[in-house]
Structure formats: C-alpha cells, structure tokens
Amino acid sequence: MVEVLAARQKQVLEKGRDSYALECGKASTAGAVSQRACVFCGSRVVLYPIADALHLIHGPIGCAAYTWDIRGSMSSGPELHRLSFSTDLSENEVIYGGEKKLYAALTELITEYKPKAAFVYCTCIIGLIGDDVDAVCARAGREQGIQIIAVHSEGFKGTKKDGYRAACEAAFRLTGKDNDTPVSRFSINILGEFNLAGETWLIRDYYKRMGVEVACCLTGDGRVADIGRAHRARLNVVQCSGSMTSLAKMMKDSYGIPFIRVSYFGIEDMTRALYDVAEFFGDEEILRRTRDFVRAEVGSLLPGLSEYRKDLEGKKAAVYVGGSFKAFSLVKALRHLGMETVVVGSQTGAPEDYEYLKEITNEGAIICDDTNPLELSGFILEKGADLLIGGVKERPIAYKMGIAFCDHNHERKEALAGYAGMLNFAKEVHCSVTSPVWRYSPARIKAAEERGGALP
Numbered sequence: 001m002v003e004v005l006a007a008r009q010k011q012v013l014e015k016g017r018d019s020y021a022l023e024c025g026k027a028s029t030a031g032a033v034s035q036r037a038c039v040f041c042g043s044r045v046v047l048y049p050i051a052d053a054l055h056l057i058h059g060p061i062g063c064a065a066y067t068w069d070i071r072g073s074m075s076s077g078p079e080l081h082r083l084s085f086s087t088d089l090s091e092n093e094v095i096y097g098g099e100k101k102l103y104a105a106l107t108e109l110i111t112e113y114k115p116k117a118a119f120v121y122c123t124c125i126i127g128l129i130g131d132d133v134d135a136v137c138a139r140a141g142r143e144q145g146i147q148i149i150a151v152h153s154e155g156f157k158g159t160k161k162d163g164y165r166a167a168c169e170a171a172f173r174l175t176g177k178d179n180d181t182p183v184s185r186f187s188i189n190i191l192g193e194f195n196l197a198g199e200t201w202l203i204r205d206y207y208k209r210m211g212v213e214v215a216c217c218l219t220g221d222g223r224v225a226d227i228g229r230a231h232r233a234r235l236n237v238v239q240c241s242g243s244m245t246s247l248a249k250m251m252k253d254s255y256g257i258p259f260i261r262v263s264y265f266g267i268e269d270m271t272r273a274l275y276d277v278a279e280f281f282g283d284e285e286i287l288r289r290t291r292d293f294v295r296a297e298v299g300s301l302l303p304g305l306s307e308y309r310k311d312l313e314g315k316k317a318a319v320y321v322g323g324s325f326k327a328f329s330l331v332k333a334l335r336h337l338g339m340e341t342v343v344v345g346s347q348t349g350a351p352e353d354y355e356y357l358k359e360i361t362n363e364g365a366i367i368c369d370d371t372n373p374l375e376l377s378g379f380i381l382e383k384g385a386d387l388l389i390g391g392v393k394e395r396p397i398a399y400k401m402g403i404a405f406c407d408h409n410h411e412r413k414e415a416l417a418g419y420a421g422m423l424n425f426a427k428e429v430h431c432s433v434t435s436p437v438w439r440y441s442p443a444r445i446k447a448a449e450e451r452g453g454a455l456p
C-alpha cells in the first residue's frame with residue numbers, strides 16, 4: 001500500500017474502492033515535493049512561443065536558466081524567443097531596487113533586436129522588493145514605440161495555474177489592435193497549441209483542408225500581429241484548457257467570441273476537434289470536406305497502429321501530465337494500442353475533469369491530483385505499470401522504476417498531435433515498452449515478486 005501524506009489523502013483515489021470526490025485546485029502540500037512549476041514558469045511556458053517578441057526575465061539569473069529554451073516551440077520565421085534575457089539582479093538591486101537596471105535592459109535589447117512587443121516577467125524577488133515594473137514598461141514603451149507588457153508572475157504567489165492566468169492577461173493586452181487585415185467568415189483561433197514539434201503547422205493544415213482559416217494560434221509559431229487581429233475570428237478553439245481557458249473567457253466577454261474545448265491527441269479527440277469546428281460553422285461544404293478528410297486519415301492510420309498493438313496488447317500504463325484534457329486523450333489513445341491506464345493524474349485538473357477520468361478508466365485505476373515522485377513511483381510499482389507518460393521531471397522516475405517512458409511534454413522533439421502524431425506516439429511507446437532492458441531492472445523484479453509473479 002502506497003503511503004500518502006495525511007494532507008493529501010483526498011487528492012488520491014482508487015476507482016471502485018474510494019467514493020469521495022477528488023480534492024484539487026489547491027496549493028501543494030508543503031514538503032510533498034510537488035511536480036508543479038512556479039507561477040513564473042507557468043506564464044513563461046505559455047508566452048514563450050511568441051517568436052517576434054522580446055522575453056525579458058526581471059530577476060536573478062537562476063530564474064532565466066530554469067526556463068531557458070523550455071519548449072521546442074518551433075518558428076517558421078523569427079526566433080527571438082529562443083534567446084533568454086535576464087536583468088540578472090544582484091545584491092545591490094535587491095537593496096536599492098531594480099528599476100534602473102530594467103529600464104537599461106529594455107532600452108538596450110529593443111534597440112538591438114527590434115521586437116514587435118516585449119514581455120517583462122516579474123519573478124519572486126520583484127514581488128519582495130516592490131519594483132514598479134508597470135511604470136518602467138510604460139516609459140520604455142513610449143520611448144521605443146512598442147507595447148511592453150509586465151507579466152505579474154512572481155513565483156511565490158500561487159501555483160503554475162496562476163502563471164497561466166498572468167500569461168493570458170498579458171496576451172489579451174495584445175489583442176484588438178488590427179481592425180483592417182481581412183479575416184474569413186470561417187475563421188478560428190487556436191488557443192493552447194504551442195508548436196512543440198511542428199504540430200501547429202499540422203493542425204493548421206487540417207483546418208485549411210476543411211476550408212477553415214486559422215486567424216491566429218496562441219501561442220505556437222506566434223506573431224504579435226496575428227494576436228492583434230485574433231479578436232475578429234468567429235470561434236476560439238481551446239486545446240490546452242488548463243492554460244488558455246481564461247484567455248478564451250476574456251475574449252468571450254470582451255469580443256463575444258464563443259469557445260470550445262478540444263484535444264488534438266488520439267484518434268477520437270482529434271476527429272472530434274475537427275467535427276466540432278465544422279458543426280459550429282454548419283456549412284455543408286466544410287462538413288463534406290471534413291468527413292472526407294477524416295475518413296482518409298483514419299483509414300491510412302489504422303493498419304500501422306494495429307501492427308504496434310500486437311506487441312502492446314495487455315500492457316499497463318501510468319500517465320502524469322500537466323493538464324487533464326491531455327490525460328483524457330492519452331487514456332483513449334492507449335486503449336487503441338491495447339493498453340490499460342492503471343494510474344492517471346494531472347497537475348492542474350478540475351473536479352469535473354477527475355470525474356471524467358473516473359468514467360473512462362477501469363476499476364482499480366489510481367487517479368491523483370498534484371502527485372509527487374514518492375507517491376507516483378509507489379503507484380507504478382503497486383499497479384505493475386509497464387510505461388510512464390509524463391514530462392522531463394517524470395523521466396527519471398520511470399527509469400529508476402525500470403519501466404518504459406514516453407515524453408509528452410514541453411521538451412519533446414516528436415510531433416504527437418494529429419493523426420500523424422498518433423502514429424508517432426504508437427511508435428515511441430512501442431519502442432520503449434518492448435525494449436529488453438527493463439527485464440533487468442531490480443525495482444521491477446522485486447515488485448513482480450511481491451505481487452507473486454515474475455516479469456514476462
């Protein structure tokens with residue numbers, strides 16, 4: 001039995017055994033070693049892919065190092081986002097204030113790189129020393145003739161989710177600028193797709209083939225000018241609901257743009273995402289094109305998947321990701337490969353998300369919110385998972401437990417969204433799960449013996 005801290009007892013449940021509603025949306029338990037990142041990191045990951053903006057981190061150098069090149073976030077043009085700028089505050093500024101240094105950094109960087117806009121990220125120390133970052137941004141912005149936005153993301157003031165909100169507030173300030181560039185009457189914005197490995201291009205192409213224009217993607221392959229005209233699209237399609245729902249709500253309140261939540265991972269959810277958009281417009285030609293496109297894509301994907309499924313049938317998976325929408329898609333995608341999800345959790349799930357996870361998992365599945373390495377590794381061994389799907393912080397947990405790993409987070413280099421992404425996903429899972437190396441893992445041999453069996 002895995003030991004769970006008393007304060008976290010209700011943030012973990014086993015389907016079929018526990019009947020309470022999972023607790024979530026609260027601050028991490030002190031000492032629990034949460035896998036969540038800080039508020040600043042949350043805002044940085046959302047805004048980072050805007051490729052023609054300057055991203056300046058106002059704080060000590062460690063914050064910048066922590067988030068340097070944090071996502072793949074490919075760009076089809078400028079790559080200013082790949083550079084990590086910091087005001088590199090030292091003891092002197094902590095005592096006397098960092099405003100002068102911030103102003104000097106903005107002036108120098110904007111003169112040198114000529115960005116279309118600039119974001120200044122406030123880190124923990126800024127919240128403590130009380131720099132008036134908004135005033136410095138306003139002054140430098142007037143002088144330089146570009147919009148400079150203070151992102152109030154002081155690391156200590158909440159969870160990563162608060163960072164998402166700070167990023168949404170910052171991105172929202174770039175909207176509503178362009179009322180002239182034509183936008184199709186069949187136009188959408190994609191919110192929460194970050195073009196980690198080229199997926200934004202793939203998904204844009206899908207919609208284009210349906211006859212739908214993507215006016216703006218926030219923020220994958222992002223451009224300041226595109227965000228400026230996003231307020232004239234007809235629909236917001238929110239892919240990463242954890243990070244971008246607050247921006248969708250702001251745009252609904254201010255511009256009257258409705259939004260839907262989708263996921264681009266796995267066959268069912270990818271297909272649903274296309275049909276939901278087609279049905280929103282209700283245009284016969286778009287619906288016909290969507291049906292033809294989906295039929296062709298799924299038809300050519302299934303034979304490849306069934307090959308991988310032969311080896312993966314009956315294997316078990318653990319899933320721990322940032323947003324719960326991705327977790328839903330992964331449970332379904334794994335089922336296509338013949339695999340059962342025995343552990344599933346997220347960093348930022350809402351009560352209704354966990355209820356849905358209960359619906360789509362089998363009896364005995366562990367469902368957890370804001371878990372930690374000790375709990376997660378315990379659940380993996382207890383349930384006999386063969387695979388862990390997570391991000392960079394979960395990778396060492398998988399390898400220490402001696403099980404396969406699939407990176408489904410910021411740093412991956414393989415496109416996993418869309419139909420092509422589903423095949424890549426199957427290939428990656430197959431490659432790792434069928435590796436012979438796991439037979440020699442002491443942790444797994446011991447766990448298998450404790451369960452009264454042996455490793456296959």
Ligand code: SF4
Nearest residue numbers: 038040063123124155
């Ligand atoms: S903002 Fe604060 S918590 Fe986040 S990396 Fe910087 S010092 Fe650490």
